Amino acid sequence: MKRRRFLQWAGGMAIAVSSPWRAIAQPDENPVDVYDRLKQALDLHFVIAGGNISIAIDGNPSTLDKNRIEAWVRRSATAIAAYFGRFSVEQWGLLVTLNDGERIGPATTWGHPTSITHVALGRNISDSALHHDWIMVHEMTHLALPTVPQSSKWFMEGNATYVEPIARAQVGQLTPQEVWRWAVEDMPKGQPRDGDEGLDHTHTWGRTYWGGAMYWLLAEIAIYKNSQGRYRLQDALRAINRKSGGNTSFWSVNQTIHIGDNAVRGDALASLYKRLKDRPVTIDLQGALQQLGISETDGVIRFDDNAPLANLRRSITTMEAPT
Ligand SMILES: [Zn+2]
Incomplete structure (x- = not known):
């Protein structure tokens, strides 16, 4: 699934977007209607890994639709719970609006006053497409972190972009090759271009999703190195x-990374933020991937187990801590 086609809402109009698009949004949707809908009759409710999940489905769902949606949400929640050690939040409301298409999205997640997500789902989607979906895991990753100011949207979108494939790989839903293909082929889109003013001031698609994802990849490497392999x-x-407690909290980026850095007894998150937030910094992505032992030859992702950070690379896509 290298190239993806989705609908994106822009100014109230749906436009087709063709790109390896890892995140979609409905900037104009008013969440009040979604909150109201989730106060009414629910179609599904279950608990998974400490998360109370309540689902409302609009569009006359059949029993089959309900069963497919439950399986989809459970599968995605399993990946998130593996990565975060529990479901991202204690309470989550999901509104699924069925249509006659065969795609997933747009999808949007909000945190105020409670954690909710609205996703559109084509009832004619194939079992395979639903099974291999990444959008639900992306939205569930958003639930896990506090909401930060909109100027640092890259911090949240980059995090969901970085974590989603890794979480799925940790439970065997993706191969490590599939995970790292996205870094090799898509992360270069996050490099600064002419006129860039750093991550906090350049709100392009590439910088928000892939520039943000590179921040988290560099953080991964720095945390591992600074702790001599003790932390990821x-x-x-x-x-x-x-x-x-997840996205119902409003935190600054500094407050968020302070907690993260304390947990791994270092300053990787803070020093990277300082370096990248106000300046265009071209990342040595090739060098980072080489250290991890990741390369692409003739379209095939290859791993070098003798690379200096090969242990970290193996560890990232498994549930075990690094050795
Ligand atoms: Zn997102």
Whole structure:
């Protein structure tokens, strides 16, 4: 699934977007209607990994629709729970609006006053597409972190972009090759271009999603190196999740990374933020991937187990801590 086609809402109009698009949004949707709908009759309710999940489905769902939606949400929640050690939040409301298409999205997540997500789902989607979906895991990753100011949207979008494939790989839903292909092929889109003023001031699609994802990849490497292999980024993110309680909290970026850095006894998150937030910094992505032992030859992702950070690379896509 290298190239993806989704609908994106822009100014109230749906436009087709064709790109390897890892995140979609409905900037104009008013969440009040979604909150109201979730106060009415619910179609599904279950608890998974400490998360109370309540689901409302609009569009006359059949029993089959309900069963498919429940399986989809459970599968995605399993990946998130593996990564964060529990479901991202204690209470989550999901509104699924069925249509006659065969795609997933747009999807949007809000945190105020409670954690909710609205996703559109084509009832004719194939079992395979639903099974291999990444959008639900992306939205569930948003639930896990506090909401930060909109000027640092890259911090949240980059995090969901970085964590989503890794969480799925940790429970065997993706291969490590699939995870790292996204870094090799898509992360270069996050490098600064002419006129860039740093991550906090350049709100382009590439910088928000892929520039943000590179921040988290560099943080992963720095945390591992600074702790002599004792910690992964996952440890910092779990601490942020526990202390904040997820996206119902409004935190500054500095407050968030302070908690993360404390958990891994370092300053990787803070020093990277300082370096990247106000300046265009071209990342040595090739060098980072080489250290991890990741390369692409003739379209095939290859791993070098003798690379200096090969242990970290193996550890990232497994549930075990690094050795
Ligand atoms: Zn997102």
